[in-house]
Amino acid sequence: MRRLALSLIGLLALLPLASAQTSAAKPMLAATPPMGWNSWNWFAGKVTQDDVKQAADLVVSTGMRDAGYVYINIDDTWQGKRDASGVLHPNEKFPDMKGLADYVHSKGLKLGIYSSPGDLTCAKFEGSLGHEQQDADLYASWGIDYLKYDLCGFRTKLDAEAPGDKLKQNVMMRDAYVKMHQALLKTGRPIVYSLCQYGFDSVWQWGPEVGGNLWRTTGDVRDNFPSIALIAETNVGLGKYAGPGHWNDPDMLEVGNGKLTMDENRTHMGMWAMLAAPLLAGNNLTKLTPEVTGVLTNREVVAIDQDSLGKQAxxxxxxxxxxxxxxxxxxxxxxxxxxxxxxxxxxxxxxxxxxxxxxxxxxxxxxxxxxxxxxxxxxxxxxxxxxxxxxxxxxxxx
Missing domain, CATH: 2.60.40.1180 (Golgi alpha-mannosidase II)
Incomplete structure (x- = not known):
């Protein structure tokens, strides 16, 4: 166990130097909290390539892009099977991922994708375990700009190899995130790296060391006010860990979803802006009302979220x-x-x-x-x- 911990520390010690060399040549990734739209809250496992194209069109036509929402992120269930060489192919819902990326880019937007450090994802689709560099290279070849890396499917491995040993599990978890970070760096493509592991092991304390640009601080948000209030409470005291290039992530925006009132929509949006949170809308863009659009695109609220000082409330x-x-x-x-x-x-x-x-x-x-x-x-x-x-x-x- 001690050997594992020391190997991780040795690896992490190299990262600041690598980051410094990278930043000298390239602009900082996620200098302000990423903004965009994610497929999961509305479509879950039913999302298709055409849905993503339509989302890109609507983000432009509704004015969301001009307000700063530039990432169109595909969540779980896009994956097909690996071929004999281990290369992952999208499933029938996404027949042309490179073409999709080109389409999204043509709209002045960026494309995000989803995977897991485990064998399988949360929805039991192909994960990246043992194929980290292959998958990173694949994403780069498509033109992917953002990766959400979800611990969900890795839990089986943690429980199997270190049952009840939280310390060893935490070391394994960090190693898994470092591995994909290094793979992304080797592609040479700037890809925002989102750690989705629900705040385990106080991720805000070590997220930057494993290459994270943002990391989830809580469990999944729900489209009701008690969930929003609980997440706000959970983020008390975490401000010192956030700043340009690395952000606490209280999960996606539920603005416009469920039975949230307009007061609740405004409080939700305003609270996320105060938290310097990534603003990733998760709503049905085909049914945006002027009122909900006004909340999401309020320039003064977005300006608070995107303030260049990067200090969380x-x-x-x-x-x-x-x-x-x-x-x-x-x-x-x-x-x-x-x-x-x-x-x-x-x-x-x-x-x-x-x-x-x-x-x-x-x-x-x-x-x-x-x-x-x-x-x-x-x-x-x-x-x-x-x-x-x-x-x-x-x-x-x-």
Missing amino acids: ERVYQEGPVQIWSRPLADGGRALAVINFGEDTTFLRGIPLHLKEAGVTSGMKARDVWAAKDLGAIKDDYKVALKRHEMLLLRFSK
Whole structure:
């Protein structure tokens, strides 16, 4: 066990040098949180090549691309079988992956794909175990720009080879992610690397060392407000681990899905922006309403998410159902979110803003982002009233 741990440490020690050499020649990958659309939340295993093409068309026509949503990501179930040489072929739902990538690129967009370090993926399709370099080369030859690498199918191997030994399992998990990272680097193609392993072993502490540009901090998001609130709670205190090139990932956006109200959609979107989260929409683009489109493409909210300083918000106040989160911005200003996580249907009134704790200094002027309204200089006694699951999102500027 000690030998395994030392071998991993030795490998990781080489990565900063490799990263430094790479960054000198190429722009940083994921300098701001990636934005795009992912097939899983809406299509799950039914996604086809035509669905992906249509998604690309709609991301353009709805204005999402111009708002920053550039990745069109295929999730699980695209894989077919390997040939005698071990080369993986797409299944009948994706007859021409290179042609699909070319089509997506022609729209000014980028294409993402999905795999697992295990023999099989979550949906029991071909994984990349033992074929990491082959698969990375294949993705590069197609023109893939983003890889979501899901631990799901690797758990069987962990349980079989290290039953009950969490330390050994964690070393194996890190080794598996390093292996694909090295394979991606060898292709010479810039491919954003998304670690999907649900926050196991405090991934935020070691994600950059294994090459991750983003890593999941929680289990899967669901299209209901309790799920969104739980994920927000789970990300408390993780801000110091996020920054340009490496981001905490609270999972995809459910904006427009399920029975989320418009207040809940705005709170969900605003919370992810405060968390400097990747913004990967997971909705049915064929049924986008103007209201949902407006939430996803709100330029001021997206600007907070994409702020170049790359500092994730932290919670600075909580009392009962009310939470206040504060995020420093590159222009010296602050983004401040006041959220009513409560279930009571009556208004919460007279909520103090706690501006000093939030880092808002005297003379800063406030703007209500969702209302698109300038408020001027305000104080703690600014009249705040919030409905159930509503967010007040303020941007303070010097």
